[in-house]
Amino acid sequence: MKLKAHHDLDIGNHALFAALTDATRWERAAMRKGVEVLRIDGGDELAAGAVWQVTGLVRGKLRSGQLKLRMVEEPSHLLFDFESPMFTGVFVTRLFEMSARRTRVALEVEVRPRTLAARIVLQGARLGRQKLEGRFHARAGVVLRDLVGQLRGG
Template sequence: MKFSSKEDVEAPIAQVFDMLADFGSYERQALRRGIEVHRTDTRAEPGVGVSWHALFDLRGKRREVDVVVSAFDRPDSIHFTSDSQGLQGLVTLELVALSPRRTRLAIEVDLKPKTLSARLLVQSLKLAKKNLTKRFKLRVADYAKGLEDRYRQQNG
């Protein structure tokens, strides 16, 4: 099951990539949402191999997910792979420079069930796909706006 969205960001591609590669900000966002996140690698710099283990409650059940940066191609893309109780995911962040001060951000999430219970979960998501796609696109738009705001704050 795939979700995808594209948004334009009023910032240069290098700065957008650096903000996307600020993995500490993802950790802080997750903690604010009540997700327990633990870094499981020892890398000092962002890149392939950076990884996390996260615990959270979803639909009344405790869930665990392991996330790894599987591709890191400055300044074009970052890929995250995840594994969570029979559900594998791939999140792709791709950047395209539209002009020196404008960047297109494309985000794609692909979920693949590997167990029967994961298949049932994905099937229930498919029933709500239209609503979930709408919410996903709104979140991506909000995230892109946040990137623009961060860029403006950092560069006046």
Template sequence: MEFSTREDIEAPNDRVFAAVSDFNAIERQVMRRGVEVRRIDDMTAPGPGMAWHARFRFRGKSREAEVTMTEYDPPQAMVFQTISGGLETRTELEFVALSRSRTRITMSVHLQPKTLSARLLVQSMKLARGNINKRFRVRMADYAKDLEARLKAGG
């Protein structure tokens, strides 16, 4: 099962990529939403092999996930592999400069169930696909607006 969306941001590609790859800031944002997150690698610079362990609540249960960056190609792309229980997720972020001051971010998430319970989860998501797709697009649009506002403010 796959979800994808794209958003255009009024900012140069290199600045957008730098903001999206500010992993310390992203970790803080995620923690404010109630997710426990910690780095589990010892890398000093961003790149493939960066990894995080996350603990969060989903559908009333405590869940854990391992997130690993598998590709890092500034300022064009980042790819993450996530394993949570029997569900593997591949998240791809692509950055395309539309002009000197405009960037398109394309995000795609591919879910691959590996266990029966993960298959049931994905099957229930397929039944609610329209609603999930809408929420996914709205969240990405909100993130893009916030990012654009931060970059315009010089942050």
């Protein structure tokens, strides 16, 4: 199942890419939401091959998974793989410079089931796909606008 969203932001491409690749910022943000994040590849820099173990509550149950940065193309492309006991998938972020101070962000998530139970969960999600895509688009917009606000100091 694929979900897509895109947002136009009033910020330069390079500044936005630098913020999106600030791993420490995202680790702290996840921890503030109650998610345990552990970098297991031992590095500090965000480069291809970076791996995180992520554990947190999802719909009332403790879930864990692994997130791996597969590709970084500065200043326009990030590709992550994720894996959990029930699902695998890919998360792609693309940045398109529209002008010196305006950037379009295109987000895409593809989720694939690993088990029969996961297949049933995804089938249910497909039935409510339009609502799910709307929530994904809205939540991505909130996160991106908050990020831009932080970068501007407000």
